[in-house]
Amino acid sequence: MYQEERLVSIMDFLQKHNRISVEQICTIFDVSRDTARRDLVRLEEDKAIVRTRGGAILPSVHDEVKSYSKRLNFVTEEKQVIGIKAASLIYPGDRVILDASTTVQACAEQIKNMDCTIITNSINQAEVLSSNQEINIQLLGGTLQQEHRFLYGSTVIEKLSDYHVDKVFIGVVGISEKGLTIAHEEDGLVKRKMIQQSKQVIVLADHTKLGHTDFFRFADLQDVDLLITDQTPSKEFRELLYKNNVELLTADLEEGDE
The missing domain is CATH 1.10.10.10 (Winged helix-like DNA-binding domain superfamily/Winged helix DNA-binding domain)
Structure with a gap:
């Protein structure tokens, strides 16, 4: 040979x-x-x-994290049905934090025009919600990460300390036994503070994120109350959620056709 x-x-x-x-x-x-x-x-x-x-x-392979605008071009049907399910959990009078992820934007796009308060560090989420006159929008000021369109830094974290909310909706690059992970540390530090200020932590992640671990860990699995995903995870992953007291909610793809 x-x-x-x-x-x-x-x-x-x-x-x-x-x-x-x-x-x-x-x-x-x-x-x-x-x-x-x-x-x-x-x-x-x-x-x-x-x-x-x-x-x-074999050498390690790291997926390229596309810019926010490019990721929006690939918002899948799976993310859309996750967004519909997540938005259905927001009620009049709720005080809610939305992070700066495309899956959470899919949630923002489905929030009904009602009397509630939305706090976010995402200029996209604020723009999406701005047409809903009943919603009180609090946009966190800080340094703009231009490529991924989120605000970060000490001023964002300090301002978050003043808020105590009912729910936070968090997107991830990976969720595994290592916890919740993201590609950028500055984004992760803001997400970590968001989680600390909320009574209920809701993670939105399509099936490709399950079992995956990325660069920066900003929370442990035990910090999560509810995971909304689009497919029933493997038995091993469901056992991992159970062990960490994480409730699982699977969105039905048929909901996206309604």
Whole structure:
């Protein structure tokens, strides 16, 4: 077998098993240890692997976090039905915090025009709600993160300390045994304070976020009261929620057709 053929087969093995040892390469392809090492050196030069002591693993892959406007172009039907379900939990007289995520914006778009108070650090959420004359909107002032369209910083966190609300709706990049995670620390610090100021913490996350862990942890699972998602999670994930006293609410896709 030529080296190029071996390299393809080694990558196929890694895709299935995540790691491979020099001994495994020798056994599978009937080659010497020197040949196996040369194969790994070649793959490393091509940035296809990360060499470890005695073998190799696949490099970590980090999903690009698209800008807010680009993410809005990919607001899925799943997010829309989650938003409908979440909005149905807001009642007249409620005092509510909405964070700056596209899934929470799907909730904002469904909130009825009623006498309630909405606090947010998202210029998009404030704009969406501005046509509802009955809603009292409190936009938190701070430093504008232009690409992702949220306000952050010490002034936002200090102002949040003055509010005590009934519910907070939080979006995440990942929710797992590691807790609630997000891509940007400055966003996560604001979300953390929002959670501290609310009686009920409601997380909105479509099925792709479940079991995923991103860069910055801003809360633990035990901080969450309710998770709204679009598909029934795996048994293992449901057990994780139960262990942390998180209530689960699954939105019905048919609701989005009403």
